[in-house]
Amino acid sequence: MNGARELDPRSAIRALHRRRPRSRLVRWTVAGLALLAAWAWSPRVEVLGVRFGSGEIATGELFSARRRANLERFLTEEAMPAPLREAGFSWRGLFDWAGAILADHGWSAMLATLWISILAVVLAAAVATLLAPLASRTLATRDPYQLCGDNCRHGPGWRALTTLTRLLLVALRAVPEYVWAFLLLAMLGPSAWPVVLALAIHNAGILGRLGADTIENLDAAPLRALRMLGASRRQLTGVAILPLALPRLLLYFFYRFETCVREATVLGMLGVVSLGYWIQDARARHRYDEMLLLVALGACIVIASDILSTLARASARRGS
Amino acid sequence: MVGVGTSRQRRPFPLGRRGRTILAIVAAGLVAWFALGLSPAQLVPTGGAGIARDFFAAAWRPALDYEGAGVPDGARPFLLKVLDATVRTIVFATAAMSLALPIGLVLGFLASSVGWSGDPATRASRLSRTLARSVQGATRTLIIGMRSVHELLWAVLFLVAFGLNTASAVLAIAIPYTGTLAKVFSEMLDEAPRDSAAGLRATGAAPVQVFLHGILPRALPDMTAYAFYRYECAIRSSAILGFFGYPTLGYYLRASFENLHYREVWTYLYALLILALVLESWSTRLRQRFVA
Numbered sequence: 001m002n003g004a005r006e007l008d009p010r011s012a013i014r015a016l017h018r019r020r021p022r023s024r025l026v027r028w029t030v031a032g033l034a035l036l037a038a039w040a041w042s043p044r045v046e047v048l049g050v051r052f053g054s055g056e057i058a059t060g061e062l063f064s065a066r067r068r069a070n071l072e073r074f075l076t077e078e079a080m081p082a083p084l085r086e087a088g089f090s091w092r093g094l095f096d097w098a099g100a101i102l103a104d105h106g107w108s109a110m111l112a113t114l115w116i117s118i119l120a121v122v123l124a125a126a127v128a129t130l131l132a133p134l135a136s137r138t139l140a141t142r143d144p145y146q147l148c149g150d151n152c153r154h155g156p157g158w159r160a161l162t163t164l165t166r167l168l169l170v171a172l173r174a175v176p177e178y179v180w181a182f183l184l185l186a187m188l189g190p191s192a193w194p195v196v197l198a199l200a201i202h203n204a205g206i207l208g209r210l211g212a213d214t215i216e217n218l219d220a221a222p223l224r225a226l227r228m229l230g231a232s233r234r235q236l237t238g239v240a241i242l243p244l245a246l247p248r249l250l251l252y253f254f255y256r257f258e259t260c261v262r263e264a265t266v267l268g269m270l271g272v273v274s275l276g277y278w279i280q281d282a283r284a285r286h287r288y289d290e291m292l293l294l295v296a297l298g299a300c301i302v303i304a305s306d307i308l309s310t311l312a313r314a315s316a317r318r319g320s
Numbered sequence: 321m322v323g324v325g326t327s328r329q330r331r332p333f334p335l336g337r338r339g340r341t342i343l344a345i346v347a348a349g350l351v352a353w354f355a356l357g358l359s360p361a362q363l364v365p366t367g368g369a370g371i372a373r374d375f376f377a378a379a380w381r382p383a384l385d386y387e388g389a390g391v392p393d394g395a396r397p398f399l400l401k402v403l404d405a406t407v408r409t410i411v412f413a414t415a416a417m418s419l420a421l422p423i424g425l426v427l428g429f430l431a432s433s434v435g436w437s438g439d440p441a442t443r444a445s446r447l448s449r450t451l452a453r454s455v456q457g458a459t460r461t462l463i464i465g466m467r468s469v470h471e472l473l474w475a476v477l478f479l480v481a482f483g484l485n486t487a488s489a490v491l492a493i494a495i496p497y498t499g500t501l502a503k504v505f506s507e508m509l510d511e512a513p514r515d516s517a518a519g520l521r522a523t524g525a526a527p528v529q530v531f532l533h534g535i536l537p538r539a540l541p542d543m544t545a546y547a548f549y550r551y552e553c554a555i556r557s558s559a560i561l562g563f564f565g566y567p568t569l570g571y572y573l574r575a576s577f578e579n580l581h582y583r584e585v586w587t588y589l590y591a592l593l594i595l596a597l598v599l600e601s602w603s604t605r606l607r608q609r610f611v612a
Contacts, residue, residue, distance in 0.1 A: 023609045026544075029602075033551075037418035040411040056411045062487040074481040115352040122349030174596035175589060178472075178560040179573065183585075186577065187372045191362045246338055253345070266472045279476065288480055295477065299468040306468070316341075 078288040113274040117260035120199035127204040132211030135165040173205025250316035261305040383583035413554035416493035428505025467499030512539035
């Protein structure tokens with residue numbers, strides 16, 4: 001390296017550019033996913049007996065004459081509120097129509113959706129709070145917070161415990177809520193339980209994992225100090241770990257509450273009285289005007305829970 | 321400000337802010353319990369517990385071939401069918417993400433504050449500021465509209481509007497995902513550290529340069545990690561769309577369950593589980609590479 005080249009800003013920048021951190025994994029991921037996307041969109045073509053393109057997505061068919069006629073009928077006739085189709089548009093007629101639907105089942109379905117998501121997320125948080133300490137590798141070891149230094153062993157039993165708990169959490173969250181609800185509904189019969197449990201199971205998996213990560217990332221110094229004073233694992237958890245982790249856990253809790261409201265709306269479609277049930281019901285009766293109104297109601301409670309969760313998270317962040 | 325003594329007297333019961341929050345959450349759960357009229361008795365499986373027992377017994381021996389008679393001759397091997405459904409699940413999710421990601425990026429930029437505030441040194445005219453604010457507001461409203469309707473509801477709407485068409489399934493996933501990506505991207509852009517942007521601005525870089533070289537690179541690792549996480553979610557959504565008649569994992573899972581072929585159901589569940597496990601470990605590795 002000579003001095004003149006060091007001073008030349010362009011080559012210096014180029015040298016810096018060459019030395020930038022690069023990751024093969026990231027590059028392959030991006031390239032692979034781009035290829036996969038191209039394959040997914042492209043039509044199925046056979047060249048010399050080799051198949052190219054997935055041909056799964058019928059983009060052209062979406063704009064066929066039949067589809068367009070379908071869409072036109074939906075937008076101009078079916079989506080129009082029933083009393084306004086003949087009488088012409090009036091605000092009064094619109095409000096009367098919407099008010100009747102709300103009074104009949106709209107409000108109660110919205111409330112049911114809200115209660116289902118609250119109960120589900122509280123249950124999920126309870127289970128997650130029990131499992132998270134068991135899954136955190138800093139706490140559930142033979143020697144938490146390493147009084148004996150870096151060279152002591154984990155203890156195979158403890159290692160198995162954290163691994164098994166983490167595996168359980170993965171299995172809980174890997175199966176989507178909708179599938180859990182579908183299976184539970186077949187087993188438990190129609191009540192709110194299948195939906196509540198489905199949401200609780202899936203979210204327990206997510207909250208447990210996030211909670212375990214939070215505990216592992218806590219500042220170790222105060223905990224090690226307590227350990228030196230002779231605190232047991234349970235004392236450590238109750239007195240220091242949970243209080244220290246609480247603001248962050250609350251952040252996750254409210255974030256998951258928001259998603260629970262979204263999902264609870266939809267899970268009703270399986271046959272439990274939340275908004276989704278009435279959406280499916282309106283669809284089955286070909287009352288698409290009513291269906292659109294109910295979808296809009298669903299959007300409203302999602303937005304409301306979004307605002308609620310944002311406010312609660314802001315307050316939790318202040319507490320941290 | 322209140323002194324220590326008075327504050328002690330003011331406390332009506334021995335609970336701090338933390339305690340009150342937890343108490344409120346537990347109370348909300350109890351209220352929800354009673355409002356829904358739930359009782360533990362409803363948790364006993366109906367149908368003589370038979371379904372539940374058979375179903376969970378089948379977990380240990382997932383089907384490797386078609387269960388039951390009545391399989392037409394020349395049908396594809398069962399495992400190949402599972403693989404096909406898995407691939408199709410991935411295809412729909414990938415196609416949806418390939419729409420959601422670029423549009424979400426643009427909308428996220430338009431909805432962010434940092435994309436518009438530009439250079440505080442150049443005094444923007446009132447007109448251009450109003451224009452910027454109205455575009456930002458319109459984009460934010462659009463984003464809220466897109467993401468507040470669940471992907472399955474979009475799917476149902478499209479089913480009604482178009483009929484069953486695979487491209488509409490892709491759209492149903494893409495719309496809410498675009499909204500969510502745009503919202504999170506705009507927040508990440510706004511929360512990215514501004515130090516390098518300030519440095520660039522001080523050396524006289526144009527607003528576009530400041531954004532491209534000062535702000536975007538600081539937010540990009542988080543944005544990439546989040547986009548991949550959404551890809552994971554898109555695959556789950558795509559699997560569930562099968563319950564509405566699209567040929568993904570959910571479709572076959574439902575059909576097998578309704579035919580009481582529980583061992584087949586478990587095969588599909590395990591396929592879903594493996595898919596989720598692979599994606600999660602992949603995503604964890606990517607995130608470690610990025611967010612050190």
